[in-house]
Amino acid sequence: xxxxxxxxxxxxxxxxxxxxxxxxxxxxxxxxxxxxxxxxxxxxxxxxxxxxxxxxxxxxxxxxxxxxxxxxxxxxxxxxxxxxxxxxxxxxxxxxxxxxxxxxxxxxxxxxxxxxxxxxxxxxxxxxxxxxxxxxxxxxxxxxxxxxxxxxxxxxxxxxxxxxxxxxxxxxxxxxxxxxxxxxxxxxxxxxxxxxxxxxxxxxxxxxxxx
Ligand SMILES: [Zn+2]
Ligand SMILES: [Zn+2]
Numbered sequence: 001x002x003x004x005x006x007x008x009x010x011x012x013x014x015x016x017x018x019x020x021x022x023x024x025x026x027x028x029x030x031x032x033x034x035x036x037x038x039x040x041x042x043x044x045x046x047x048x049x050x051x052x053x054x055x056x057x058x059x060x061x062x063x064x065x066x067x068x069x070x071x072x073x074x075x076x077x078x079x080x081x082x083x084x085x086x087x088x089x090x091x092x093x094x095x096x097x098x099x100x101x102x103x104x105x106x107x108x109x110x111x112x113x114x115x116x117x118x119x120x121x122x123x124x125x126x127x128x129x130x131x132x133x134x135x136x137x138x139x140x141x142x143x144x145x146x147x148x149x150x151x152x153x154x155x156x157x158x159x160x161x162x163x164x165x166x167x168x169x170x171x172x173x174x175x176x177x178x179x180x181x182x183x184x185x186x187x188x189x190x191x192x193x194x195x196x197x198x199x200x201x202x203x204x205x206x207x208x209x210x211x
Contacts, residue, residue, distance in 0.1 A: 008035035041103070048104035052081045058194050064201050065193060065210045075187035076115045076132030083134040084109055091163045092116075092139035092155055114140035118148050118167050124181030130170050148175040 003014050008031050015027035019036045031039065058078060062070040076083060089096045097113075116135045119125025122145040135143075143151050148167060152160050152175060167175050193201055193210065204210050 006032040006035055008032070008039070044106070045104045048081065048106050051106055052085070055079050055082045061194050061196075061198065061201055064198065064205060071129045072126065074129045075127050076117070076129050077187070078190065079129060079132075080110065080113070080115060080134070081106070083115055083129075083132060084113060087134060087166075090136040090139055091133055091166050092135055092143065092151075092159055094156070094159055094162075095136050097134075112137055116140050116143060118171070118175075119178050120145040120147075121184045121186060123147060123178075124184055125178070127184055127187050133166060133170070147180065148178060 001015075003012050004018070005012050006018070011032070013032050016025065017032050018025070018027055018029035019031065019033050020026040020029040023033075023036060023040070025033075029036070055078065059070075059074070059082070062074045066073045084097065088098060113134050114137050115132050116139070117125045117127065117131050118133055119131050120143075121127060125131050142154075152164055155163060164175065171178075193204065196204075201210075
């Protein structure tokens with residue numbers, strides 16, 4: 001018995017194209033290597049879509065809690081995928097996000113991309129969605145705590161225009177106008193209201209219980 005049937009593609013294949021649950025070659029594995037990869041991709045995508053859906057729910061809840069100013073209240077660290085989907089490439093170096101947007105692998109995205117506070121927290125920048133952008137890890141590490149106006153000068157002409165445009169669109173003023181101040185504390189995790197149903201948040205809002 002050198003061959004067996006893959007339950008996914010229904011093909012009779014040589015046993016040496018079968019892999020185990022970790023993706024390693026194994027004649028006793030359930031699926032052929034192609035089907036295993038396809039299944040993994042589908043699982044990744046479902047995971048990604050589930051997390052993106054959760055972020056959208058959080059946004060709705062922030063909007064209910066704070067109305068038009070919700071973006072200034074929402075900490076960016078719970079919106080990685082939303083910020084990732086917002087752009088097609090790193091605003092600082094131009095590296096394409098496209099490959100990853102197709103693969104939708106949350107863990108890969110989390111490892112390779114960072115949320116950058118355009119006005120650094122250490123210079124008193126807001127810990128808010130308005131002040132945040134998804135960038136490649138390299139650029140985030142290079143930028144560190146530099147004032148955005150100083151950082152812009154290190155970028156290529158093309159990226160400088162793009163990055164400055166994003167900054168102005170989000171924050172509503174040119175980078176030169178940002179005046180550094182005392183460091184901003186990082187927000188500490190999830191607000192418990194985000195775990196409630198929307199109706200309960202509306203009730204709390206109407207009772208003046210949300211600050
Ligand atoms: Zn197969
Ligand atoms: Zn970059």
